Structures are given as structure tokens and as C-alpha cells.
Amino acid sequence: MTMDKLEIKNLNRNFKFGKQKVLKNINVSFLSNKIYGLFGENGAGKSTLMSIIADYNFPTSGEVLLDGENVHDNDNALSKIYYMNQNNMYPKNEKVAKTFKFVQSMYEGYDVNLQNKLVKEFQLNTKSRFNKLSTGYKSIMKIIIALCVPCEFIMLDEPTLGLDARNRDIFYRELIESYTDHPRTFVISTHIIEEIDKLVSDVVMINNGKIILNDSADNIRSKAYSINGPADLVDEYVHGLDIIGKESLGQYETGHIMGRLPEKEIPSGVEVNKMELQKLIVNLMDRSEGD
Incomplete structure (x- = not known):
């Protein structure tokens, strides 16, 4: 088993012509086969960091390395990273079933069997068009894709947005089952900390663009x-x-x-x-x- 390492080095991100520093000298590594909790207030820089890791956004300075290779414009490295975010990346008027088929065609090794199981668990109507789904079911469609893609690093930005208690419970249960069957790294950003307290192996906390906590959950609890x-x-x-x-x-x-x-x-x-x-x-x- 390869031991991949996602490394963020001396990363800064400024907005508004460099006047607003969103991320300030971020240095952190995400290692193989762990579940990280990425915590912080709204505006702390969590989503910006995730989007830079996935090469959706770009740092003002610094770099993101996967096993020593810069991920920017690096198809091989980026094929190992999946980013589920709150933005709607999929065609609004497309039916869910067709979007699933499109994603399957993009990823060799996409887990169709797990997808079909999750569709039933979540009671997702795949004949619906994406823009007709509720906020919760839009999240569910994204969750299903995130759990089925064959990527080593899965970043989930507020994955339970709009989910009721039943569907949040299904998500956490299926996340653990999927992780147990196919260990890989999850980085989960959420405000519902108590629900993933027992799931995370490591904690990274950002406040005002800086990392103020980076440690194993067990060490923190001790x-x-x-x-x-x-x-x-x-x-x-x-x-x-x-x-x-x-x-x-x-x-x-x-x-x-x-x-x-x-x-x-x-x-x-x-x-x-x-x-x-x-x-x-x-x-x-x-x-x-x-x-």
C-alpha cells in the first residue's frame, strides 16, 4: 500500500488586490488513511484552503504537494484528490442518473455498486433534475459521488448541509463503512462538531487564516x-x-x-x-x- 502525503507549504492567499489576507503562512500535512476534522468559524479560510488543494483556486504564494509533486495543473496528482463543496459543479438541468453516468465515465474504478446502494439508503430519486432537488438532496447526490470516486484524498466541505437527522446518520454510518472497506484520507469541514467527534483521528483548526491547532484527536483529548x-x-x-x-x-x-x-x-x-x-x-x- 502506498503512503501518500498531501503537504501544504508556506501557503498564503490574499484577496481584494492583496489587501485582505485569507490564509496566512499555512503549513500542514494530510497523511494516508486518516479522517481529519477541519474546523473554524465562517470566513476562517477552510473552504479557500480546500479549493486551493483541489486546484480550483490559487495561492498568492506557497505550494500544495502530493508526494513531493506540485498539484497545480498536475492531472496525475489531481486525479487522487476529490473536493465536494457547496458550489454546484454539475449541470443544473441534468437528471441525477445522467450526472452519475458522466462521473462514472470520468473515474476508472468508480464504485457503481456502492452508488446504487446509497441511492436506495438515501431514497434519492435519480430521475429528478439537479436543480429540482432540495438543498439536502443536492448534498446527498454530492455525498454519493464523493464516497464512490476512487480517490486517495476526499475533501468534504459542509457535507451535511440541508440533511435531516435520518440522512446525517446514514452519511456517517456509510462514511465509516466505506473507510473501513477502502481506507483513504477524508478531510471533513463542518460546524456540527459533536457529530464527528468520535469519527476523526486528527484535528486541524483554522482561525483568522492561521492554523491554531494541529494534533491527533487522542492527544487533544488527553x-x-x-x-x-x-x-x-x-x-x-x-x-x-x-x-x-x-x-x-x-x-x-x-x-x-x-x-x-x-x-x-x-x-x-x-x-x-x-x-x-x-x-x-x-x-x-x-x-x-x-x-
């Missing part, structure tokens, strides 16, 4: 804690630690910290719990906004 109890006891216990956020309710307080716990006894009445990934991301966003 050093992110929420400490709650009477405010005075919590303050005393977390003093000197890396506090990324606090919440107060009357005389009680929750302190969110990153790093090692202090080597001292936990005060009676104070609870220490592992922090949920969504809570961690939100607190890091808030702290970055305050910097």
Missing part, C-alpha cells in the same frame, strides 16, 4: 479538561494553568484548560472531566478572537 465546582475552589485549582475559557453560574464556575493537570489533590466539591471536542473548539475560537 490534555483538554473541564473543571467545575465552587468558583473560589476552581480558581485556586486552575491557577497557573493554560485556561482557554471560563463559564459562571451563580457561585459555581467551570474552567476549561489545556495541558497537564496540577500535581495536587482535587478539592472536595470540584469535578474534573475530559472536555468535549466541540467545547474545546469553541473556547479556542473565543480566545483567538480576544487576542
Whole structure:
């Protein structure tokens, strides 16, 4: 099995004649057979980064390399990358079935059997024209294609846009099954962090165009804690630690910290719990906004 590496080096992207810096010196690698969560607020630069990786957009400086080769205008490298985004890349008036046939003709090894299974699971009417589909079913059509193309790197930008709870559940279940059957790399950008908390192996977080977190999910979870109890006891216990956020309710307080716990006894009445990934991301966003 080849071990592909998608590497983003010293990447910058400016808009509006160079006055607005959307991405600022991005350095990050996406490795084979992992599921990455790409998180950040609207406008943080996630979609821009994904579009540059897929060569839909171009950096002001820096480069995107796949196994050491620049992906720009590189058909061989780009054939290994698939980007599902919120823009409608497919003919608006074409029937879904015909669009599926077109994509099949573009990709040798496209999984038709999985496509047919997913069409039934999602109850997608393939006789419908793309522009007649609801927002959710437009997402479903794109999801089906993304799971069936034979690419090593699949980037999903808000894949569950417009999906109800039932169809989101199908998507996550089928994603895991597909990944288990044919390991490859998924990079998922979503605001519904709690739904992919247990799926992701690694976390990359962008805020104001910069990467502020890039680590394995297990490592992050091992050093992110929420400490709650009477405010005075919590303050005393977390003093000197890396506090990324606090919440107060009357005389009680929750302190969110990153790093090692202090080597001292936990005060009676104070609870220490592992922090949920969504809570961690939100607190890091808030702290970055305050910097």
C-alpha cells in the first residue's frame, strides 16, 4: 500500500488586490488513511484552503504537494484528490442518473455498486433534475459521488448541509463503512462538531487564516479538561494553568484548560472531566478572537 502525503507549504492567499489576507503562512500535512476534522468559524479560510488543494483556486504564494509533486495543473496528482463543496459543479438541468453516468465515465474504478446502494439508503430519486432537488438532496447526490470516486484524498466541505437527522446518520454510518472497506484520507469541514467527534483521528483548526491547532484527536483529548465546582475552589485549582475559557453560574464556575493537570489533590466539591471536542473548539475560537 502506498503512503501518500498531501503537504501544504508556506501557503498564503490574499484577496481584494492583496489587501485582505485569507490564509496566512499555512503549513500542514494530510497523511494516508486518516479522517481529519477541519474546523473554524465562517470566513476562517477552510473552504479557500480546500479549493486551493483541489486546484480550483490559487495561492498568492506557497505550494500544495502530493508526494513531493506540485498539484497545480498536475492531472496525475489531481486525479487522487476529490473536493465536494457547496458550489454546484454539475449541470443544473441534468437528471441525477445522467450526472452519475458522466462521473462514472470520468473515474476508472468508480464504485457503481456502492452508488446504487446509497441511492436506495438515501431514497434519492435519480430521475429528478439537479436543480429540482432540495438543498439536502443536492448534498446527498454530492455525498454519493464523493464516497464512490476512487480517490486517495476526499475533501468534504459542509457535507451535511440541508440533511435531516435520518440522512446525517446514514452519511456517517456509510462514511465509516466505506473507510473501513477502502481506507483513504477524508478531510471533513463542518460546524456540527459533536457529530464527528468520535469519527476523526486528527484535528486541524483554522482561525483568522492561521492554523491554531494541529494534533491527533487522542492527544487533544488527553490534555483538554473541564473543571467545575465552587468558583473560589476552581480558581485556586486552575491557577497557573493554560485556561482557554471560563463559564459562571451563580457561585459555581467551570474552567476549561489545556495541558497537564496540577500535581495536587482535587478539592472536595470540584469535578474534573475530559472536555468535549466541540467545547474545546469553541473556547479556542473565543480566545483567538480576544487576542
